[in-house]
Amino acid sequence: MSVPPQPATASDGTTIPAWYASQRSVPLDPSLYAPAPDELAFYKGQTRITDEDELKAHVLKVQRDAYEVWPYPCIRRLAFTKLKISRFPVYEEVLKLGRERQGAILLDLGCCFGNDARKAVADGFPASQILASDLRSDFWALGHTLFKSTPETCPVRFVQGDIFSDAFFNPHLAHPHSMEAISACVDSASLSPLAKCASIIHASAFFHLFNEPAQLALARRLNVLLSNEPGSLIFGSHRGVRDGVPGERDGRESFAHSPTTWRAMWEDATRGDASVQVEAWLSDFETRPMSAEDVKSVSVDENGVPLHPGSWLVWVVRRA
Ligand SMILES: C[S@@+](CC[C@H](N)C(=O)[O-])C[C@H]1O[C@@H](n2cnc3c(N)ncnc32)[C@H](O)[C@@H]1O
Numbered sequence: 001m002s003v004p005p006q007p008a009t010a011s012d013g014t015t016i017p018a019w020y021a022s023q024r025s026v027p028l029d030p031s032l033y034a035p036a037p038d039e040l041a042f043y044k045g046q047t048r049i050t051d052e053d054e055l056k057a058h059v060l061k062v063q064r065d066a067y068e069v070w071p072y073p074c075i076r077r078l079a080f081t082k083l084k085i086s087r088f089p090v091y092e093e094v095l096k097l098g099r100e101r102q103g104a105i106l107l108d109l110g111c112c113f114g115n116d117a118r119k120a121v122a123d124g125f126p127a128s129q130i131l132a133s134d135l136r137s138d139f140w141a142l143g144h145t146l147f148k149s150t151p152e153t154c155p156v157r158f159v160q161g162d163i164f165s166d167a168f169f170n171p172h173l174a175h176p177h178s179m180e181a182i183s184a185c186v187d188s189a190s191l192s193p194l195a196k197c198a199s200i201i202h203a204s205a206f207f208h209l210f211n212e213p214a215q216l217a218l219a220r221r222l223n224v225l226l227s228n229e230p231g232s233l234i235f236g237s238h239r240g241v242r243d244g245v246p247g248e249r250d251g252r253e254s255f256a257h258s259p260t261t262w263r264a265m266w267e268d269a270t271r272g273d274a275s276v277q278v279e280a281w282l283s284d285f286e287t288r289p290m291s292a293e294d295v296k297s298v299s300v301d302e303n304g305v306p307l308h309p310g311s312w313l314v315w316v317v318r319r320a
Pocket residue numbers: 072073074079080084109110111112113133134135136139161162163164203204205206209
């Protein structure tokens with residue numbers, strides 16, 4: 001008789017729910033390390049490790065250490081090697097905001113190692129205008145190990161906290177602050193000073209960690225962080241399902257939205273604010289460049305079956 005998966009204890013003493021704990025006992029698969037040429041070039045440039053075997057060993061060592069912190073499937077898949085932020089159709093818009101909007105702030109929420117923030121910096125987004133945030137500072141520290149950086153050599157700033165905690169981010173308290181918002185966040189160990197100050201929020205492989213009511217609460221919180229200036233945007237990707245079958249994911253207490261339920265959730269979160277536009281579609285892959293093919297995935301045949309059944313929900317919420 002098979003024993004049902006049991007919860008475990010993480011290195012910080014918190015409880016790892018049964019589903020995640022069951023993943024931790026499955027050996028990592030080094031063959032999943034298969035960087036594309038641009039990914040390899042980025043990692044060589046950042047780490048200054050030019051020998052490819054040495055680089056692979058280094059990346060896999062950090063992966064193992066991170067998997068011990070918390071066994072997220074994205075760490076197992078080595079998603080952090082995929083330059084994901086740069087694969088979104090809105091990425092050029094993001095870089096343009098960094099170039100053209102005075103002081104535009106990019107928040108990378110659920111940043112893990114900070115790989116996406118580093119990619120944006122490499123592509124010209126001012127590092128001083130990026131704030132990375134995560135529940136677990138161990139991941140941010142492992143990011144310095146991964147990229148062989150220090151807080152001095154990587155000027156992206158980080159603030160640790162639980163986005164659902166009012167002590168960390170109180171959406172009802174827009175802090176008046178005299179200093180610039182990122183410094184105020186770091187100094188107060190809180191996201192509250194960022195209310196209405198983020199021009200761009202990136203939140204990938206993040207919403208799908210939570211159940212349906214929590215995802216709605218999260219959307220409301222991000223809407224408070226987002227600047228009211230037209231062109232401000234929130235974007236990301238996470239596990240999704242085709243229309244008609246949204247629901248709980250395999251025993252994880254997390255919810256998978258379809259493009260339609262995702263748009264409805266944002267309408268609810270923004271109280272039907274007509275100035276907010278939501279695009280969402282399904283894609284087969286989390287990290288490859290999006291093409292016109294992906295857009296077809298929201299079309300269905302005469303039986304309601306998607307023409308292109310993707311399992312990643314890719315989305316942009318934009319202030320018009
Ligand atoms: C699956 S990883 C995604 C990392 C990265 N964004 C990506 O796309 O590969 C989810 C990240 O969210 C962080 N996280 C989980 N719950 C959180 C919370 N309540 N508040 C802030 N960060 C959280 C985790 O520590 C982890 O680094």
